[in-house]
Amino acid sequence: MRNCARVRLCRPDASGLMREMELLAQVVGSTRLIGIDWHFWKVVGWVGNVVFFSRFFVQWWATEKRKQVVVPNSFWWLSLIGSLCLLAYGLWRRDSVFIFAYAFTWIPYIRNLVISRRVARECPTCATCGTDAPPRACFCPQCGVKFAA
Numbered sequence: 001m002r003n004c005a006r007v008r009l010c011r012p013d014a015s016g017l018m019r020e021m022e023l024l025a026q027v028v029g030s031t032r033l034i035g036i037d038w039h040f041w042k043v044v045g046w047v048g049n050v051v052f053f054s055r056f057f058v059q060w061w062a063t064e065k066r067k068q069v070v071v072p073n074s075f076w077w078l079s080l081i082g083s084l085c086l087l088a089y090g091l092w093r094r095d096s097v098f099i100f101a102y103a104f105t106w107i108p109y110i111r112n113l114v115i116s117r118r119v120a121r122e123c124p125t126c127a128t129c130g131t132d133a134p135p136r137a138c139f140c141p142q143c144g145v146k147f148a149a
């Protein structure tokens with residue numbers, strides 16, 4: 001409840017979406033756990049941290065699995081979701097360092113997802129062995145089966 005009052009007092013000029021989100025934060029309330037005042041925005045920030053950091057393990061696991069450097073789509077999704085949560089938290093805090101750090105990172109994340117989707121559409125998958133072939137391949141690089149035109 002203490003945080004709700006603080007939010008109201010610190011943000012008298014909040015408008016539009018931010019005011020709606022602060023109202024939601026006031027409805028949810030806050031609680032103190034392990035020495036930290038938890039409230040809606042603190043949870044958003046921590047979820048962003050956990051999601052953004054988890055991409056490291058996802059990329060590491062994919063690389064170890066294929067024994068070559070791999071950046072799976074899930075890495076870009078985790079990057080996008082985590083950075084948007086952290087941007088929202090930075091906007092709530094009105095912290096220019098946070099805002100600038102995450103204001104533009106969504107651009108390469110979305111671009112990489114779009115390119116990956118485009119390449120996946122152009123790459124045939126072998127019906128015989130399940131290998132993903134390079135874009136516009138006529139034969140499976142693994143088993144040599146000819147792809148239908």
Ligand SMILES: [Zn+2]
Nearest residue numbers: 126129140143
């Ligand atoms: Zn094949």
